[in-house]
Amino acid sequence: MSLDADLARHEATIQKLESARNDLLRQLEELDLKLLSEKAQYSQLRNHKVAIHALPNELLGLVFGLAHSSLRFDRPGHADAQRLRFLVHTSWVCTRWRQVILRTPLLWNTIAMTVFNGFEGYAPAQESLLAHLERSGDAYLDMDFFLATDDPKDFLPFFDIIGSHSKRWRRLSVEMQIADIPIVRKVLQNLEVPKLEHFSLNIWETSEKGPFSPRTPYPTIAPQIFMKGATDLCLLRLAGAALGSLHPQSTSIRILHVGGWEKSFFTWAQFRSLLESLPSLENLSLHELCIRHNTRNPLDQPAPINLPNLRRLRLHSPFTPIDRILPLLSTPKLEQVSLRTFETFESPVMPTVTYLHLNECAFDDVHYEDLFASFPNIQHVSVDEYAYLLYNMLRHSLPPVNDATTAPNSNSNANSNSTTCPWSSLHTLTVRDLSSSEVNVFVEMVRQRKEAQVPIKTVRLDRRGRNVVRLKHKWDQLAEHTSVVSWDGAESWPPGLGYEDPHDLV
Numbered sequence: 001m002s003l004d005a006d007l008a009r010h011e012a013t014i015q016k017l018e019s020a021r022n023d024l025l026r027q028l029e030e031l032d033l034k035l036l037s038e039k040a041q042y043s044q045l046r047n048h049k050v051a052i053h054a055l056p057n058e059l060l061g062l063v064f065g066l067a068h069s070s071l072r073f074d075r076p077g078h079a080d081a082q083r084l085r086f087l088v089h090t091s092w093v094c095t096r097w098r099q100v101i102l103r104t105p106l107l108w109n110t111i112a113m114t115v116f117n118g119f120e121g122y123a124p125a126q127e128s129l130l131a132h133l134e135r136s137g138d139a140y141l142d143m144d145f146f147l148a149t150d151d152p153k154d155f156l157p158f159f160d161i162i163g164s165h166s167k168r169w170r171r172l173s174v175e176m177q178i179a180d181i182p183i184v185r186k187v188l189q190n191l192e193v194p195k196l197e198h199f200s201l202n203i204w205e206t207s208e209k210g211p212f213s214p215r216t217p218y219p220t221i222a223p224q225i226f227m228k229g230a231t232d233l234c235l236l237r238l239a240g241a242a243l244g245s246l247h248p249q250s251t252s253i254r255i256l257h258v259g260g261w262e263k264s265f266f267t268w269a270q271f272r273s274l275l276e277s278l279p280s281l282e283n284l285s286l287h288e289l290c291i292r293h294n295t296r297n298p299l300d301q302p303a304p305i306n307l308p309n310l311r312r313l314r315l316h317s318p319f320t321p322i323d324r325i326l327p328l329l330s331t332p333k334l335e336q337v338s339l340r341t342f343e344t345f346e347s348p349v350m351p352t353v354t355y356l357h358l359n360e361c362a363f364d365d366v367h368y369e370d371l372f373a374s375f376p377n378i379q380h381v382s383v384d385e386y387a388y389l390l391y392n393m394l395r396h397s398l399p400p401v402n403d404a405t406t407a408p409n410s411n412s413n414a415n416s417n418s419t420t421c422p423w424s425s426l427h428t429l430t431v432r433d434l435s436s437s438e439v440n441v442f443v444e445m446v447r448q449r450k451e452a453q454v455p456i457k458t459v460r461l462d463r464r465g466r467n468v469v470r471l472k473h474k475w476d477q478l479a480e481h482t483s484v485v486s487w488d489g490a491e492s493w494p495p496g497l498g499y500e501d502p503h504d505l506v
Helices: 002-047 057-069 076-091 095-102 123-135 152-163 181-188 268-276 365-374 401-406 411-420 436-451 463-471 475-481
Strands: 110-115 141-147 169-176 198-203 223-225 235-240 255-259 264-267 283-287 312-316 336-340 355-359 380-383 428-431 458-461 483-486
Touching: 057 076, 057 095, 076 095, 110 123, 123 152, 141 152, 152 181, 181 223, 264 268, 436 463, 436 475, 458 463, 463 475, 463 483, 475 483
Parallel strands: 110 141, 141 169, 169 198, 198 235, 235 255, 255 283, 283 312, 312 336, 336 355, 355 380, 380 428, 428 458, 458 483
Antiparallel strands: none
């Protein structure tokens, strides 16, 4: 009996202690909750003493917007992740900041996103896109998408989601690895886009695929999307399979980017019809374009293309020799020409052109002579490390120093100099990635042109150029003969665009 009594006594004691322990744990949990609540209230009250708390919500939202927009990266997926992470982490600071972020539409109206395979059945990706669209309220939308999916089932839900907000589109850039053209056309055909200013569509491949050779003409250049009109559309980019299949209904375009596709070519009639259908066209960029206008009859010359308002022309790696195209363009107001990845260049004389931009153009002496002849009135040239032969060419035909200095005030001497030296009107030279081996020739060219009374008044150098000039101990000598300006910014095209173009082909 004594053993049973001891067991019962110990059992009762254990139950009593466990009950007391549970009570203490419950009290501790309640105490932890009270402590967390007090800390939260303390932190909230303490936030009122911070200077930033005195900012009104509107100004605080502006600060967040500036920080958010500064997060720019090369790839849309990284940009989207960084910007979203900023919004999430900032909203954790306090309740007020969270409310400001969620209720500021301009923090959510810029969307950069990569759409991967399985978008149709992947709820988090769709919810993220929907959250941006809903939180942006009625603000305009600037959207940049890269569709890395090759599943046609992903196209419809994606375009349905963004298409339901088409009336708020301001800038839309879409790059697709592969696309079903009829599906994309059907989705975009009747959308209303009253605010759309920038539309870029680049399709690498179609779902039909097929051989790369021989090339076939583009199907059509007739409008097939936005059939209700895009009256505010200023910038249009069509590249790859989008060209010839998904042209918008608009005549207000001022900036046109055309990117060729290795399976197709423009007939001259198509190319002419496309350009002349845009009466307001001021900026034209042609990227890897194939244009065929040759006929069996040598007397059958294609009709020229009249571009009365064109001011800037950019050419990048054309499949068709440029000397077959430029003579057929009538451009009475052309001011700027940009060339990229050229090895040869021939063109008729263009006296109105005053600005020339060269990028990765490995010209030899003969082709620089052609440039001098084609663009006699150049005032500003922008070059990179590929243009190392240009510096010697700019010294070509300069009069001897003693002749140039004997009568510095002689008008006849100045006129003689201007007629013999290349680009006598050149006053600004922008140099990117100046090589250390070319510093001496470059500085000597600047000196000699000044002494010959055809000076380069301004030289713009990037960081590398400034460093190599200093390392060669030529800075003082260069600064003695010209004004040296720091120039580290990227040259946008066209100049003065005012915003970042995420899918610029060049």
